[in-house]
Amino acid sequence: MTDTQWPLWEVFTQEGQGAPHEHAGSVHAVDAEQALQNARDVYARRGKVVSLWVVPSIAISASTPEDVGPFFDPGNDKPYRHPQFYKVPRGVRVY
Amino acid sequence: MTTVAPAQPPTDERERLADFEARIAAGESIEPKDWMPERYRKQLVRMMSQHAHSEIVGMLPEGNWITRAPSLRRKTSLIAKVQDEAGHGLYIYCGTETLGVDRSELVGDLLSGKAKYASIFNYPTLTWADVGVIGWFVDGAAIVNQTVLAKASYGPYARAMIRICKEENFHKRQGYEIVATLANGTPAQREMVQDAVNRWWWPTLMMFGPHDAASSNSDELLRWRVKRFTNDQLRQRFVNLTVPQAQAVNLSLPDPALRYDAETEDWRFGEIDWDEFWQVVKGDGPCNRERLAARNRAHDDGAWVRAAAEAYAAKHAAAAGAA
Numbered sequence: 001m002t003d004t005q006w007p008l009w010e011v012f013t014q015e016g017q018g019a020p021h022e023h024a025g026s027v028h029a030v031d032a033e034q035a036l037q038n039a040r041d042v043y044a045r046r047g048k049v050v051s052l053w054v055v056p057s058i059a060i061s062a063s064t065p066e067d068v069g070p071f072f073d074p075g076n077d078k079p080y081r082h083p084q085f086y087k088v089p090r091g092v093r094v095y
Numbered sequence: 096m097t098t099v100a101p102a103q104p105p106t107d108e109r110e111r112l113a114d115f116e117a118r119i120a121a122g123e124s125i126e127p128k129d130w131m132p133e134r135y136r137k138q139l140v141r142m143m144s145q146h147a148h149s150e151i152v153g154m155l156p157e158g159n160w161i162t163r164a165p166s167l168r169r170k171t172s173l174i175a176k177v178q179d180e181a182g183h184g185l186y187i188y189c190g191t192e193t194l195g196v197d198r199s200e201l202v203g204d205l206l207s208g209k210a211k212y213a214s215i216f217n218y219p220t221l222t223w224a225d226v227g228v229i230g231w232f233v234d235g236a237a238i239v240n241q242t243v244l245a246k247a248s249y250g251p252y253a254r255a256m257i258r259i260c261k262e263e264n265f266h267k268r269q270g271y272e273i274v275a276t277l278a279n280g281t282p283a284q285r286e287m288v289q290d291a292v293n294r295w296w297w298p299t300l301m302m303f304g305p306h307d308a309a310s311s312n313s314d315e316l317l318r319w320r321v322k323r324f325t326n327d328q329l330r331q332r333f334v335n336l337t338v339p340q341a342q343a344v345n346l347s348l349p350d351p352a353l354r355y356d357a358e359t360e361d362w363r364f365g366e367i368d369w370d371e372f373w374q375v376v377k378g379d380g381p382c383n384r385e386r387l388a389a390r391n392r393a394h395d396d397g398a399w400v401r402a403a404a405e406a407y408a409a410k411h412a413a414a415a416g417a418a
Binding site: 026028041 | 130184244254262412
C-alpha cells in the first residue's frame, strides 16, 4: 500500500445550539465518514461542539484576493443600506 | 557573507512587496490566496513545520510515562495532554498546507531526520517529576511564545495558535500541580522534583533560540510580523513569570547569577551554554537518535491502521455503488 495522506477536508464546527458553523481547520481522510471521525477527534475534544460539517477542500469555490475591488464594490458605495444614513428627529429613540 | 548586489526585482514585484509590507504594517492578516514574497512563504513553511514537528516529537518524552503515572487521575491527564499535542501538530500541519506544501512531504522530512524540531525534546525524562516540570517549564515557555504567535501576520498560523493557547493552559497547570504536590511531599519527592528542575531549567531557556545578535532569521520575521518580539525578550518574559512560581513552591532555580533588577523589574539570569544548544540542534543531544527511531517505529506500526481505513472505505464505496 502506498503511504498516502488522502484527500483534504475542511472542517466546520458549531459551538453551541443556535451558533453558526465556523471554519475550524482541516483533516485528511479517506472518506466522509472518516473525515467526520477525524474532525471530532481533532477539533471537538472538549465538549463544546454540537455539530460538525466536513467538506472536500476541492469542492470549495472561493473569491480571489484580486476580487476585493470589483467583486465586492456593489456593496461599498451604498451607505443608504446602513441605519446611520438616516436622520431622526433629535431626542427620539428609534432603537 | 558575499558583497554581490541583489538583483533588482521587476518594478511590479517591488510594488507588490511595498503593498504587502504596508498591509502588514497596518496590522492586516495575510491569507493563503494573497500575494506574498517567496521569502515570507519559505520562512513560514520552515517555522510552522518545525513547530508542528515539535508538537509531534513532544509526545515522546511524556508518552514514556503514561504507563507509569502514579495514579489514575495523573494518567488520564497525561493521556489527554499527549493527545492534545498530536492535535496541535495536526492544526499546524494543516496551516502549513495552506502555503502549498503537502503534509506527507513534511512528515517525510521529519522521519528522514532532515527536519528540525524543538531541541528540548532531545532530553530524557528520567523520573515522574520530569513530567511535572515539562508541563510547568516547557509548556509554560510554549505559552509565552505562542501567545505572541497568535497575533502573527499569517492568518492560518495565528488561528491555529489561538486554538492551541486555549488548550496549552491546561498543560501548564497540570504540570505545576504535579510539581507543587511533589514539592510538598516527602524529602525524597522534594529531592526528585528539585533534581528535575535543575536538569530542565537551562534547556528550557534555550527553547527561545539564540541571542538576538546570533539569530539569523529574526529581523525579517519581525519586519513581516511573523514574530512580534525577539528571542531574548520572550526568554526574559518567561523568566520573570517563572521565578515567582518557583519561589511559591520553595524550589530553587540552578543559576547562582539569578537576581532581581529593581530598575527594569526583570529577573537577570546567567549566561546560557550555547555550545550545548548547538550540539543538540545539530543532532548530538542525549536523545536525538532515540526520538527519531521511536517516531519512525510509530509511523511504521501505524501502517496497518491506514491500510485498514482504506480497505474499509473501499468496501463501503463498492457497496454503495452496487446498491
